[in-house]
Amino acid sequence: MADMYRSWEKKYNATFAYLTASPDQLYPFLREFFEREGFPSGSAHMRHFTWLDANFISFFMSSNYMKRKTEILHMFLENTRHRLFVLIGDIFQKDPDIYASIYAQYPNRIAKIFIRKYRDDLDGQQRLETVFENIPKAKWKTFETGSDLPQDVFS
Template sequence: MYSIIFFLILTTNGFIFSDKENIILVPSAAFRNHLNVVSTDWLLYNQGWYYEEDSIQAVIMEKSLEKIIKKDLDINRIKLFTAHGKEKKNVCIDGLNRSMCTSTDDEGRIKNTFQITNNEMNRFVRTDINTAKVLYQISVPNKNIRTTGEIYLCDDNGITFISDIDDTIKITGVTSSTDTLINTFSGDFKSVSGMSDIYQYWQKKYNATFAYLTASPDQLYPFLREFLDRENFPSGSSHMRHFTWFDENFISFFMSNNYIKSKTETIQMFIDNTFNRTFILLGDIFQKDPDIYASIYMKYPNRIGKIFVRKYNNDTSGLQRLQQVFQDIPQRKWSTFESGSDLPKDIFLV
């Protein structure tokens, strides 16, 4: 009898868990519509996830991981990894030129593209610290679920900084499975020294926009957003993968090379949807960022203003690898750094 009650009402330290539904919206981007050469319309992308928590699975995962890494973990983060997507469910988009409804996919993900005119964009756009964005809402019919999302404008001209997150601006430790687990599920995320300062400086100096690319799953977005806001990084779109339990396991997902395709496609999306915008690419040496960025540069040399790669101090073998990866790229187009203070204030100074 008591075992049945335990599985129906799960309690920890007197707190009663109840599974709940919610939506995560990850900030996305908007581009000019170049499908019609005479059009001044905008194409807006949205991205999100409609999910339901599984409190029992969350506690099981929490206790299992704590035995492995010998450290207390954040149950709120774990809940998002044990949640399941609400597949083929109706959700409605509000707050723009018209209301529209769509369905989630087989993983509960929300992925849509919609179009508004330039006049409508001027009506909806908000500007904050040189950053133009549109706010919209997604709701679930007949349920008290409503979430606000952001779409950041990326026009044809200007400068965009495309930055990796893990071990570029946030200490993750992707070279160690244990460090990755600890830094993902335990405590506050920690910033790489000086990175937010130089990003803020570049934003003001170049009137730049920012886009954040990461191999991390979108289940981490609420906590990444808290980190970005707390450390005063410039706001911008975020481009993440999605973890499901069909993946082998969290560590293999996090450290796998299949993010190369998603990162490459995202950068190419920005380049292909803007005519004259210049892009600055920032990443780290610990995964495949240099290979991705070198490949992008060789394809679009006139669109890449600079490549910056973070490495460890006295990493001779790492530097040799970079020199090999970037052997066909002019030396003035790439450089390394260890912290934000190593990065130049004037990027285009030869």
């Protein structure tokens, strides 16, 4: 996946923002992983886990994740009006729902949506077909490993 990101960085002069539900206390480990794997540099947007959170599992499952990720995407789209965006996420979280909502508000700013899912995941594919029913099929695609992302985002 890092190879593809570097390819897009070079081909499109792409910049990267990494949005994750992970707590910011894990940032040193995330940064180490990105450096070791050769991901392009970019901003990291994480949430803060506090003792007020009931537990680690509920922290990851909270609706606050959706709200925060949506707010960050709005910030980028409102403050960088000259750029197109590629949204990459997982079917296992709320990324499809968040991205469908963002696309509805900024259809001309989203170049492509890529969602990672398991091979032969018919239930997952059906979920995506439903969530993305108002998004042209040419604007979204699934992938499995990252190495199967296209070299050309616009194909």
